[in-house]
Amino acid sequence: MVFLVLLLCVPLSWSQEVVPTFRVDLQPPEDLQRQAVVERNVITSWITMPVDHFDPHNSDTFQMRFMYNEDYFGGDGYPVFIMVGGEWNIAEGWLRGGNMFHMAVENQGYQIYTEHRYYGETLPYTNFTTENLRFLNVDQALADLAYFIKELKKQPRFANSKIILYGGSYAGNMVLWFKQRYPHLVVGGVASSAPILAEIDFTGYLEVVHDAFLSEGGEQCIATITQGIQDTVAAMETEAGRRSLEAAYRLCAPLDYDDKFTLGYFSGLITWRFSGVTQTAAPGRIINICNNFATNVYGETPMQKIGGFIAAEAGLLTCWSMTFQMLILTYSLNNNNRAWYYQTCTEYGYFQNAPSSGTVFDALKWLDVEFYAEVCKVAFHPRFDEAFLFDAAKRVNTMFGGLHPDVNNTINIHGTIDPWHVLGVHDRDLKESSPTFTVPRASHCFDMQNWLTTDTIQMTQVKQNTRRLVARWLSD
Ligand SMILES: *[C@@H]1O[C@H](CO)[C@@H](O)[C@H](O)[C@H]1NC(C)=O
């Protein structure tokens, strides 16, 4: 029987082609959900929310999801800690462990996790037509949070509670922007890895990925990757080269080599794995990959090494299916992926374009603004062209101040190998009351985690400083 099941299952999964993603989205690590923790009481609830906070003529509402843990709440006068949700589904883990959880325990706080509109189960509309997505923007999402806090404070047990926000990644932006826009509603906030500058041509991302591989893996690793990518681009020029490229990268079918958007997508396949590894790297991780390049674990030639690395990291069982049409299809479903792409077209850009010089990725010239804009145009509306994108980012930077927000009582944390840190303020305090902590060799949102044995001494210090400062805001 066992053999029968195996025989049935294996060919089935092998017959599936895989449509890869091509960029790494912002998202804090979710390790806590898999961690064995003592079961604690996290409860899910819902609140009725206006669809449009800024138009009194519109009385439509939707249900916003949130979770809470009141196990440690001291009662009247004790604080409320809100973990701000971003472009993902909320989950119980962050109310059962992590840096905010420990702060809440220390200060006898009530803990809440709010879900961002249009993500998870918080759906003003279930059909994500471009028309229906017009209420998806950070202005509405911040107003949701303001409305939520006002409703919460109506309960007598929270009337005297101070509110602290914590958020990572895009939700880190939300923390800084909320404190700036609604300073009367919260006493302070912790923003982890917040890329507060909207940027369309974001070549800085891959520059940090390059720097991380250089500083962790050294010149030899960089030479291998450079050669592998240059050989890949050269291979596109001949029929024999193309066949060896398709084999090295495990492609299901030849690429459309005449279509620059398909080549943009293929370029994204290459950068995406290096990006993903860097954005989530625990100390030692990148060194390990460079060792694998050196000892031919992924393949023999430089091009085979790159293709093998991507397949191994992704756990690919079959082959990559790479047409631009299939990429667009992945953005046509009513899910988080489509909602976030919409926000990048209409607010942030964050397009991880190939730099033109100085990095291992320079040869991947098809990964440019035109490529990302084409996805915006086809997935949403022909009007979403390059000029539209640049205007959108300009609007966000005007509204919130770009790299110069005017905000008191926030803590702004970054890691030097997190590719997103270059869109945040990482080299100065925002203000005397809003310090910045930048942690060497740390990646995206790592301060949000539990205290780990793999933490560097600098990371431990930053977590301690954060907790001390939050305790001080609460005692003032
Ligand atoms: C969403 O709306 C569009 C346009 O009105 C319609 O064509 C489509 O069938 C709808 N999709 C779903 C899943 O309801």
Ligand SMILES: *[C@@H]1O[C@H](CO)[C@@H](O)[C@H](O)[C@H]1NC(C)=O
């Ligand atoms: C920040 O705090 C300082 C000192 O209390 C105050 O003068 C300033 O107006 C505050 N700024 C904002 C934006 O709240």
